[in-house]
Amino acid sequence: xxxxxxxxxxxxxxxxxxxxxxxxxxxxxxxxxxxxxxxxxxxxxxxxxxxxxxxxxxxxxxxxxxxxxxxxxxxxxxxxxxxxxxxxxxxxxxxxxxxxxxxxxxxxxxxxxxxxxxxxxxxxxxxxxxxxxxxxxxxxxxxxxxxxxxxxxxxxxxxxxxxxxxxxxxxxxxxxxxxxxxxxxxxxxxxxxxxxxxxxxxxxxxxxxxxxxxxxxxxxxxxxxxxxxxxxxxxxxxxxxxxxxxxxxxxxxxxxxxxxxxxxxxxxxxxxxxxxxxxxxxxxxxxxxxxxxxxxxxxxxxxxxxxxxxxxxxxxxxxxxxxxxxxxxxxxxxxxxxxxxxxx
Amino acid sequence: xxxxxxxxxxxxxxxxxxxxxxxxxxxxxxxxxxxxxxxxxxxxxxxxxxxxxxxxxxxxxxxxxxxxxxxxxxxxxxxxxxxxxxxxxxxxxxxxxxxxxxxxxxxxxxxxxxxxxxxxxxxxxxxxxxxxxxxxxxxxxxxxxxxxxxxxxxxxxx
Numbered sequence: 062x063x064x065x066x067x068x069x070x071x072x073x074x075x076x077x078x079x080x081x082x083x084x085x086x087x088x089x090x091x092x093x094x095x096x097x098x099x100x101x102x103x104x105x106x107x108x109x110x111x112x113x114x115x116x117x118x119x120x121x122x123x124x125x126x127x128x129x130x131x132x133x134x135x136x137x138x139x140x141x142x143x144x145x146x147x148x149x150x151x152x153x154x155x156x157x158x159x160x161x162x163x164x165x166x167x168x169x170x171x172x173x174x175x176x177x178x179x180x181x182x183x184x185x186x187x188x189x190x191x192x193x194x195x196x197x198x199x200x201x202x203x204x205x206x207x208x209x210x211x212x213x214x215x216x217x218x219x220x221x222x223x224x225x226x227x228x229x230x231x232x233x234x235x236x237x238x239x240x241x242x243x244x245x246x247x248x249x250x251x252x253x254x255x256x257x258x259x260x261x262x263x264x265x266x267x268x269x270x271x272x273x274x275x276x277x278x279x280x281x282x283x284x285x286x287x288x289x290x291x292x293x294x295x296x297x298x299x300x301x302x303x304x305x306x307x308x309x310x311x312x313x314x315x316x317x318x319x320x321x322x323x324x325x326x327x328x329x330x331x332x333x334x335x336x337x338x339x340x341x342x343x344x345x346x347x348x349x350x351x352x353x354x355x356x357x358x359x360x361x362x363x364x365x366x367x368x369x370x371x372x373x374x375x376x377x378x379x380x381x382x383x384x385x386x387x388x389x390x391x392x393x394x395x396x397x398x399x400x401x402x403x404x405x
Numbered sequence: 406x407x408x409x410x411x412x413x414x415x416x417x418x419x420x421x422x423x424x425x426x427x428x429x430x431x432x433x434x435x436x437x438x439x440x441x442x443x444x445x446x447x448x449x450x451x452x453x454x455x456x457x458x459x460x461x462x463x464x465x466x467x468x469x470x471x472x473x474x475x476x477x478x479x480x481x482x483x484x485x486x487x488x489x490x491x492x493x494x495x496x497x498x499x500x501x502x503x504x505x506x507x508x509x510x511x512x513x514x515x516x517x518x519x520x521x522x523x524x525x526x527x528x529x530x531x532x533x534x535x536x537x538x539x540x541x542x543x544x545x546x547x548x549x550x551x552x553x554x555x556x557x558x559x560x561x562x563x
Contacts, residue, residue, distance in 0.1 A: 241414035372563040380563035
């Protein structure tokens with residue numbers, strides 16, 4: 062089950078161009094391409110004629126031409142040409158999906174297009190702000206998307222899974238503040254008077270004791286921004302070496318999830334060596350997460366029915382986020398499914 | 406642990422809204438307690454339920470009710486108007502829930518709570534929080550204190 066009435070990251074801007082690209086979001090095959098004037102387009106990736114993937118076709122002007130029998134569709138999903146006859150049957154159209162492109166990400170709304178408000182796309186400006194430097198990665202996780210959300214909301218795992226990079230044994234000893242505000246769940250942890258973790262200490266060029274913090278802000282169900290950093294002791298967070306980790310979590314299906322990752326920093330912004338070191342270190346972090354969650358997915362699939370997680374106090378954010386997710390799913394289940402037609 | 410629960414995060418239960426409960430995930434652990442804001446009625450509270458009146462922003466009065474499993478939990482509930490800085494202390498085994506009726510209260514100098522926002526304190530950190538009024542009028546609020554009846558300290562059960 063997936064929440065469909067929300068914005069999901071569908072691709073990086075540079076991944077979508079004048080070649081058709083196929084994606085699957087929440088089990089919906091979606092075709093992405095750009096029109097000749099550069100606008101991003103998202104259509105159902107299935108020809109109305111015989112179900113052939115349109116992403117296997119070719120672009121002709123602003124239209125996509127099916128590679129099987131040549132049916133062509135405009136960016137609004139309406140069929141513009143049927144090679145074998147002059148008449149276009151009225152049902153010959155494919156669903157269009159609302160698209161927003163911002164700060165290097167292309168967001169798609171797979172649910173009811175009437176509800177797709179571009180203002181609901183989260184703030185990601187750090188990726189395009191010259192005062193910040195950004196390292197990016199994309200990883201296909203072999204697990205359900207819920208495991209990634211749990212992972213990001215309970216960062217005590219850093220002490221064990223990421224000991225050589227962003228972890229330290231003190232993390233799980235510090236308490237959390239969990240805030241629930243509508244569909245946003247935030248888990249904030251302050252770690253006063255500690256050393257920066259190895260990867261940060263090297264790239265921030267710091268040593269000694271600092272106040273470290275991380276606050277995961279989960280916009281249920283598809284996006285987390287992690288506000289992290291270190292400051293001099295007892296100083297405001299705004300004065301510190303700051304990190305914004307942007308996490309676009311896009312389900313493919315019930316056991317596979319795309320993880321779009323951007324790590325923006327306000328320190329060593331022009332230092333190529335820092336960028337290289339972070340690219341390598343953060344790739345390690347992500348792979349450690351991907352490997353662990355794939356194992357967890359296997360574990361969960363072999364778990365007897367009725368055996369459930371044992372949550373502890375540190376899981377307060379996890380528990381609250383699950384509530385919000387379940388509420389959103391229940392609300393969509395109570396609504397009649399939208400009739401998908403061509404994009405407006 | 407602190408839980409800051411905004412008004413729009415609460416769960417509707419009939420005519421009441423549930424502010425906090427343990428377990429927070431039903432059916433996984435044995436039920437212990439819940440705190441709800443309900444309309445004031447002439448009927449007596451349910452057994453094992455304590456209630457206190459709380460002024461709301463629309464000029465009405467609601468009831469803050471705490472219902473517990475008496476075999477596990479001891480409860481106390483009170484209300485007050487915050488017109489000057491004050492401090493809430495608790496022991497490590499005590500769990501505290503407070504709910505704002507109207508106006509605004511600044512908690513620990515950084516969290517501004519408005520009408521029906523709630524704050525839950527559990528575990529061994531923090532044991533003391535400072536409250537400051539943050540609105541022109543005194544801010545009514547209710548405080549619920551929960552303690553274990555057994556040697557095992559009470560904590561929030563997700």
